[in-house]
Amino acid sequence: MMNSQNGNGDPVDKSVPGPVMSEIVLVGLNHKTAPVELREKLAFSTEETENALKLFRKDPHINEAMIISTCNRMEVLMVTKNQSLAIETISSFISKTTSISQKQLKPSTYIFSGEQAIQHVFRVASSLNSMMIGEPQILGQVKEAFKTAVNKKNTGLILNRLMHKAFSVAKRVRSETGIGGHAVSISFAAVELAKKIFDTLDDKTILLVGAGEMAELAVEHLIRNTSSKKLLVANRTLSVGIELADRYNGHAIRLEEIPEKLKTVDIIISSTGSPNYVITKNHVKPTMRSRKNRPLFFIDIAVPRDIDPAINRISNAYVYDIDDLQGVINENIDTRNVESIKAERIVDESVIKFTDWYKSIDVIPTIIDLRKKLNTIVDMELSKTMQTLQHLSRSDRVAFERMTESLIKKILHDPTLFLKNPGSHRNKSVYLDFTRKLFNLDS
Amino acid sequence: MTSILFIIILLYLLSSAGYIIFLFAQKELYHQMSYRIMMAGFAVHTALIGYEFFRIGYLPAQNLHQTLMFTGWSLAGVFLLLKYKYRLNILGVYAAPLATAIMIAAFCVPAVAVSPTPLFKSIWLILHIIIIFIAEASLSLACGTGILYLIQEHAIKTKTNRFFLKRLPSLEFLDRTGSAFIVTGFTMLTIGLITGFVYAQLAWGKFWSWDNKEIWSVITWLIYAALLHGRLVAGWRGRRAAIMAIIGFAALLFTFFGVNFLLEGHHDEFTKW
Structure with a gap:
């Protein structure tokens, strides 16, 4: 990882035992590793996130941390010097707050460190790791997560820099790349499926439950694909529902009216933030008779889920949640491969750049760079001076060189000791960064 | 004769292969070609039956060989017609192999001699046979559509089988088309039974003689009547309608063959071999 030799071939002073270099570590799970049943239990509320951040800040092994918790992923990004102890803290916190045992969590969890962690963060922010590759929401969610961590003072130099880089990569x-434009969205998959259930969508009534961004996307796609003009919006806050309904010439209803409306609607798209099922089997079963068994299609894009999966067992009722839709989406992935390759290249380039910087803010490279800088200055000044002092003997010249060398050593002695052990490990990277700036080592 | 039958089988077989390729490759061209080959087979088939009809002077559906020939012919004809009307291309995967199988069976069954009676020439008998066979072909297609419905429904419900999900049309379309086939088949069945009763009146002097064939025909008719009634009144759609269409067709098959082989009745001759 580190060069043991500097550019001039001088051996690096390793006699002073410096603390172990801290590392960027990411631990978490996402839609690829964990089923929706597990993810919905892990979706942290704002309060839970803040509690976690508070705890992580107190933990001596975690220097910096942030939590990305969306409906498809739950990840902790941190800078730590003791990876195993830090992960221990995190997983015990998670199993305490979510009552999922660590044993259950383990098989779905991935741990990345160093370059891999950096790459993962960049890919997440760029929506390359999303369930729908290229979907636009994830960047906003990552920014929000970062902001929360910044406000709670959980981040420091490294995460700040990493995240800003991640945003610019995204x-x-x-x-x-055309990744965003090609985004094969949930809505696209939902429309495809709806067309396998219904012969035509033109005369169908759509009920939107919850006025989330995702649901709106799906509705927009549905409406664009059909001449259906019948839209109902049910939302906890009626005014928000009315606003959305107006935009699509629909009607707003109250959540309580849903069971009654199930008799007339055909497609239900749900994305509320409710922790419980909004529509259960008992709501649907009695309506099938009065619907004369006309099919009902539920699209559940909420995590935790809104629609009781048991409804899928009722004749002529079909429930697809976000994981099921993923199966439909996967079919279309090939078409976007070229754009993905381009995007991955951008990510990889940025990972290399960031890794270079990250390695540089370690103690030894900084000391090496510092020494190199002084050596260059001394060599230059010495050769200038020597030109005017042609009368000096060879041994005089060697004495001069020795003197400048020991000057450099003496000047660097205290800074080196300080940088290797600045007292607070939390601020070490700040001092290193400061040093690099002070001596302009990165130009 | 045998060589012409062989040509028909070959054409139907080619059409079946084309439809199966269509199922996998999903290219318009394949089902269009299969449809045309089936049409050619049907034309030869029609010519053969027409030739027989004029040669012997009555409808050639008096022994098992002839009956099977006639069954295959009506199935192919009704499929060609209904596919044209309802555009359910994928149904060829069911209809073409079925027609082929029936024709191969006909090929294997020896033609036994029939002693014709003047009654064979009755217009009522001819109408009765033709109409009943059309009804049976329509109802077998309804059964096939029902099977497709169940496959597609299973694919959507279990969310695993992407193969059929992609290739089969929407549930609503299958349901509606299946229902249309049943309406066609049921109408024909009703007319066919009426012509049968008229023929019975002319032949034996009574409409109804509590014959097994008659009883089972009415049972089958009642099943389809119940299905249509349930659809209109109680909304029996989708899965239930598909299962009913398959059960109805099973009852129909029993009336058609089972009664002759297992029970006794006055339609015995036409499955003689």
Whole structure:
């Protein structure tokens, strides 16, 4: 990882035992490793996130941390010097708050460190790791997660820099590749499926439960694909529902009216933040008779889920949750491969750049760079001076060189000791970064 | 004769292969070609039956060989017609192999001599046979559509079988088309039974003689009547309608063959071999 030799071939001073270099570590699970049943239990509320951050800040092994918790992933990104102890803290906190045993969590959990962790974060922010590759929401969610961690003072130099880099990578991926445009969205998959249930969507009534961004996307796609003009919006806050319904010439209803409306609607798209099922089997079963068994299609894009999966067992009722839709989406992935390759290249480039910087803010490379800088200055000044002092003997010249060398050593002695052990490990990277700036080592 | 029958089988077989390729490859061209080959087979088939009809002077559906020939012919004809009307291309995967199988069975069954009676020439008998066979072909297609419905429904419910999900049309379409086949079949069955009763009146002097064939025909008719009634009144759609269509067709098959082989009745001759 580190060069033991500097550019001039001088051996690096390893006699002073420095603390172990801290590492960027990411631990978490996502839609690829964990089923929706597990993910919905892990979806942290704002309060839970803040509690976790508070705890992590107190933990001596965690220097910096942030939590990305969306409906498809739950990840903790941190800077730590003791990976195993830090992960221990995190997983015990998670199993305490969610009452999922660590044993249950383990098989779905992935741990990345160093370059791999950096790459993962960049890919997540760029929506390359999303369930729907290229979906636009994830960047906002990551920004929000970062903001929360910043506000709670959980981040430091490294995460700040990493996340800002991640945002700029995401921006580049968006603007330089067609990934966003090709985004095969949940809504697309939902429409495809609806067409396998219904012969035509033109005369169907759509009920939107919850006014989330995702649901709106799905509705927009459905409406664009059909001439259906019948839309109902049920939302906890009626005014929000009315606003959304107005936009699509629909009607707003109250959540309590849903069971009654199930008699007339055909497609239900649900994405509320409710922790419990909004529509259960008991709501649907009695309505099938009065519907004369006309099919009912439930699209559940909420995590935790809104629609009781047991409804899928009722004749002529079909329930697809976000995982099921993923199966439909996977079919279309090939078409976007070229754009993905481009995006991955952008990510990889940025990972290399960031890793270079990250390695540089370690103690030894900084000391090496510092010494190199002084050596260059001394060599230059010495050769200038020597040109005017041609009369000096060879042994005089050697004495001069020895003197400058020991000057450099003496000057660097205290800074080196300080950088190797600045007292607080939390601030070490700050001092290193400061040193690099002070001596302009990165130009 | 045998060589012409062989040509028919070959054409139906080619059409079946084309439809099966269509199922996998999903290219318009394959089902269009299969449809045309089936049409060619049907034309030869029609010519053969027409030739027989004029040669012997009565409808050739008096022994098992002829009956099977006639069954295959009506199935192919009704499929060609209904597919044209309802555009359910994928149904060829069911209809073409079925027609082929029936024709191979006909090929294997020896033609036993029939002693014709003047009654064979009755227009009522001819109408009765033709209409009943059309009804049976329609109802067998309804059964096939029901099977497709169940496959597609299973694919959507279990969320695993992407193969059929992609290839089969929407549930609503299958349901509606299956229902249309049943309406066609049921109407024909009703007319066929009426012509049968008229023929019975002319032949034996009574409409109804509590014959097994008659009883089972009415049972089958009642099943389909119940299915249509349930659909209109109680909304028996989708899965239930598909299962009913399959049960109805099973009852129909029993009336058609089972009664002759297992029970006794006055339609015995036409499955003689």
